[in-house]
Amino acid sequence: MTRLRIGFLAAVIAAPLAACGGAPKPEARMASSEGAIRGAQEAGASNVPQATLYLQLAQEERDQAVQLVKDEKNHRAEMMLARSEADAELAVALARAAHATHEAQEATEQIRDLKEKAQ
Secondary structure, X not given: OHHHHHHHHHHHHHHHHHXXXXXXXXXXXXXXXXXXXXXXXXXXXXXXXXXXXXXXXXXXXXXXXXXXXXXXXXXXXXXXXXXXXXXXXXXXXXXXXXXXXXXHHHHHHHHHHHHHHHO
């Protein structure tokens, strides 16, 4: 009778643990990471050397996360996707900053040209 109780107790404890199976697949984070990478590409990150570095890093991190999901390491994949998204967003910021700097330089040159013509 004691063996039956121990077996039942073990089954009751093991059932919830087996049902959990670890963290769920990070599908929402995967989509968010892909969107951030696409946004960086559309912002012209591949045309700005410093932004290109972070865009490439974001893509590599996303690829690593896909492999982690295949290996059922979903929690680690979630963290890797968060890093990927952050790096992609940094690439966007760097691309926009470079674009704004370029436009400011062009505006400064136009002002200088107009001042020279006015004299």
